[in-house]
Amino acid sequence: MVLTIIIAALTAVGLVLAVLIKPYIMVGKIKLGLYWIIAVIGAILMLLTGRISLSLALEGITANSSVNPLKILTLFLSMTLLSVYLGDAGFFDLIADRIFLKSKGGQLKLFLVLYIVVSVLTIFTSNDVIILTFTPPICIFAKKAKISPLPFLFGEFIAANTWSMMLIVGNPTNVYLAESAGVTFLEYLSVMWLPAIFGGLISLGVLLLIFKKQLFSPLPETEQTKINYAHKLKISKVPMVVAIAHLLICIILLAVSDFIGLEMYLICLILALSLTAFDLFYDIIVIHTPAPVIKSLKKEPYELIPFILSMFIIVLALKENGVTDILSSALIGGSSLDGVIFGFLSAFSANLLNNIPMSVLCEQIISGGSASALYGAIIGSNIGAFITPVGALAGIMWSKILKKYDITMPFSKFVKYGGAVALPTLAASACALFIVL
Numbered sequence: 001m002v003l004t005i006i007i008a009a010l011t012a013v014g015l016v017l018a019v020l021i022k023p024y025i026m027v028g029k030i031k032l033g034l035y036w037i038i039a040v041i042g043a044i045l046m047l048l049t050g051r052i053s054l055s056l057a058l059e060g061i062t063a064n065s066s067v068n069p070l071k072i073l074t075l076f077l078s079m080t081l082l083s084v085y086l087g088d089a090g091f092f093d094l095i096a097d098r099i100f101l102k103s104k105g106g107q108l109k110l111f112l113v114l115y116i117v118v119s120v121l122t123i124f125t126s127n128d129v130i131i132l133t134f135t136p137p138i139c140i141f142a143k144k145a146k147i148s149p150l151p152f153l154f155g156e157f158i159a160a161n162t163w164s165m166m167l168i169v170g171n172p173t174n175v176y177l178a179e180s181a182g183v184t185f186l187e188y189l190s191v192m193w194l195p196a197i198f199g200g201l202i203s204l205g206v207l208l209l210i211f212k213k214q215l216f217s218p219l220p221e222t223e224q225t226k227i228n229y230a231h232k233l234k235i236s237k238v239p240m241v242v243a244i245a246h247l248l249i250c251i252i253l254l255a256v257s258d259f260i261g262l263e264m265y266l267i268c269l270i271l272a273l274s275l276t277a278f279d280l281f282y283d284i285i286v287i288h289t290p291a292p293v294i295k296s297l298k299k300e301p302y303e304l305i306p307f308i309l310s311m312f313i314i315v316l317a318l319k320e321n322g323v324t325d326i327l328s329s330a331l332i333g334g335s336s337l338d339g340v341i342f343g344f345l346s347a348f349s350a351n352l353l354n355n356i357p358m359s360v361l362c363e364q365i366i367s368g369g370s371a372s373a374l375y376g377a378i379i380g381s382n383i384g385a386f387i388t389p390v391g392a393l394a395g396i397m398w399s400k401i402l403k404k405y406d407i408t409m410p411f412s413k414f415v416k417y418g419g420a421v422a423l424p425t426l427a428a429s430a431c432a433l434f435i436v437l
Helices: 002-021 034-048 054-062 069-088 091-102 107-124 127-145 150-165 172-180 185-210 237-255 264-286 291-298 304-320 323-331 337-353 355-366 371-386 393-404 411-436
Strands: 024-027 030-033
Touching: 002 034, 002 304, 002 323, 002 337, 030 034, 034 054, 034 304, 054 069, 054 304, 069 091, 069 127, 069 172, 069 237, 069 264, 069 291, 069 304, 091 107, 091 127, 091 237, 107 127, 107 150, 107 185, 127 150, 127 393, 150 185, 150 371, 150 393, 150 411, 172 304, 172 355, 172 371, 185 237, 185 371, 185 411, 237 264, 264 291, 304 323, 304 355, 323 337, 323 355, 337 355, 337 371, 337 411, 355 371, 371 393, 371 411
Parallel strands: none
Antiparallel strands: 024 030
């Protein structure tokens, strides 16, 4: 057991250091995520030292159960692909254009519009996709308008990582934890709608208090009519309409998946393949090249595959050696307070492990335990993302984009603003969960 804990602990430390020091390494011209390489090394060490056998690891990965990480990865990657196609058709650029160029009024109105739009889009798409899409125009707009980008950047980031807990598809951690417990789309929504609303409103209120000085200042009048945050919009109307239709159909089918007897990962996969086939046919017929589809497919977060599978093996090893059973006995009380405890515990643990491996570990600890603990872990996996940049892959991507636009975001500044919002948001969401359950 001791060696198992040591390998797991070293992997966790390595993950944190990888994120803080350099999230990517270059091998020739190929850029590789250092964090997933460390996870793979940790899994290999578990296998080589006999902490878990290869046959048992393969059995766990391929088991025909809700905990099957391949099914969960398929669901998330399929949903992400639907969002990527939507973005590549120009939908998110169109929305950003309307927000930054068509909104009249001061910074407060612009901030509120941005927060609301990001929140709504995150619910139905994915927090990672929204952050990747909206961060660049915010950076460029703020520079052109000669205003501080911080209120808008933190507003976008926190909205995306708070409202993402509303639906099961909003965050890969939602998918993993809910699917592992056999929670359906509607069961999930019936519980998480209130924590998402409480958390969303509180986070908005705290952001307004923190940035009230900047937000209550008007936009420079001389800039309002000539700000142009990006290049000309490239809208592909037919692919955009078809992508919206596929996304809506996917959400509807997910909501009734329990009634039609079709697993959620299959619904997402079928819709993703359907949209891929349409876009491929459309591009070949209209522009005579499959390049746009290939470009969209390259944007998928494929690094999640070795990362999640490796962390799954590490957690299986912890389970086989009795570590998760000890943690379960110590942490699961079987009451509604489990949600509050796991909400805070998972949020802070995510900043030691990153929220995805934290969710894999929590799934084994909670397995067979209270529903309150499960939903508390889901809350923490989302809100924990804005305590430090280590909390989620979204924070890593966000920080990388800011560097590209010469916006400095020291670790201390991230913690100062993000942590100030996270604590009351966690408390509000945990209280809402206590009410619901």
